Amino acid sequence: MDLATELARRAALVETGLARFVPEASVRPDRLHSAMRYSLEAGGKRLRPVLVLAAAELFSAPPEDALAAAAAVECLHTYSLIHDDLPCLDNDDLRRGRPTAHRAFDEATALLAGDALLTHAFVILTTAYADRPALAHALTRELADAAGSRRLIGGQMEDVLAEKRADVSPADLDFIHLNKTAAMIEASLVMGGLIGGASAPALDSLRAAGRATGLAFQIVDDILDATADTATLGKTAGKDARAGKATYVRIHGLEASRRIAREHTAAALSSIDRLPGDRAFLLALIASMAARAS
């Protein structure tokens, strides 16, 4: 199995799903739909939607079945990036090497495009799985919980507050990583499992794998912010460090951060290994997420 080829194949499927399930830029209001598509089309690695597809495959679900959920997850992730970049939060000008939404359009349009992508994730799930209401319900519930005030947005809020504090504890930082980053990675794997009709223990293993993968992913993000350059990252490097922000590297040091990331990755791989089906792609993908350079 060649990871790059297998990843590219699934990422191309995700593009198909996004093109199908997100309104054309010409649909009224065209400025809103243009901004939604601009941010979605900035590309990125499509890791979360690929995890949806990969988890569904383990249970032999047709890839076609998982496309809508993959698109919904990417809409939700993209909304969180658009709002994260806004002047009142990170005030970032660059995302994935291109001007952020509020730079390319304006702040009002970016705010509304984020709102619209968040809402559209639920439109996609409730429309595309309408002929299987129990599945539509389970997927919607999983995504709403992961995106909610105790998880994704909660982690984002604590992250904002942590920037103003000098006394951020390791437990605070774990709360932020667990919710701001791991929640959506967990949900992606679990949603794939739901589409494949996974058993309750299998869903638990997917959730555990997602949690550990998300924690490793965010620690690696902190390591890269401290060690990589802007051109490689496609976003402003060293920003967190300069802002005096509490990061894994700042609190635990670089070596310990690398060790903890490796431990989380090992835990994730071991959870995946408890699942049925052909796990090769998912194992390689998770390993590569921890070893990435950008």
Place this chain on the structure above:
Amino acid sequence: MDLATELARRAALVETGLARFVPEASVRPDRLHSAMRYSLEAGGKRLRPVLVLAAAELFSAPPEDALAAAAAVECLHTYSLIHDDLPCLDNDDLRRGRPTAHRAFDEATALLAGDALLTHAFVILTTAYADRPALAHALTRELADAAGSRRLIGGQMEDVLAEKRADVSPADLDFIHLNKTAAMIEASLVMGGLIGGASAPALDSLRAAGRATGLAFQIVDDILDATADTATLGKTAGKDARAGKATYVRIHGLEASRRIAREHTAAALSSIDRLPGDRAFLLALIASMAARAS
């Protein structure tokens, strides 16, 4: 039937629902949950959630059954107000006579509290109706569609764009009103009907009534902005007129606006009269929404 008494009884039920279905302010992150509750507790008329309860009653659904949907609708409405008030949109300092969320907290917290309330509407629906997945799915779909890029947010986007244009047509204004205002009023009545197990024709009547009620409501809003004072409104009066904003009054004149609002209200009442059950409260409420002074 005394409208004020009947309205107050249902509004009190809505408060119960909000208290039950929205996380306590002390739940981590407490700043986020405090801001969510601050905006919800600003009060307002609770018209949309009361419409959910009233529509469910027509079909003899226990009020208890409609509480969660009512709370979800109010969370969604409150999110739209918080984001609408932000500096990059209306930049309003007052809402319901109190400082807006970004004034009482800060812009980042208000942005995230809005995101969290939007998401929480879906958390409530998918959790509270989990034992009836088909109903949970139908409710979620209705709310997501009404709140999405073609409806609530679409209307909001067109409203923002209209502020910068001198050539706003009557059709443009209708698009804005139909989506920015009527979509959620439609969804409120339809969700009540879904909870009551309404037939497809009854759901159509509820939708038509909601659409006409929403259009009348927004025209009356424009009339009040032009004719009432800030103390009565609990928000800055005359703001739209001063901003040179396209309103019904500006485009059609005061008298024609009053006539069109009356026509929409008559159409709404006639749609309600096609429904079963005790319609007295709903008829009186819709009539009063058109005759209101604030």
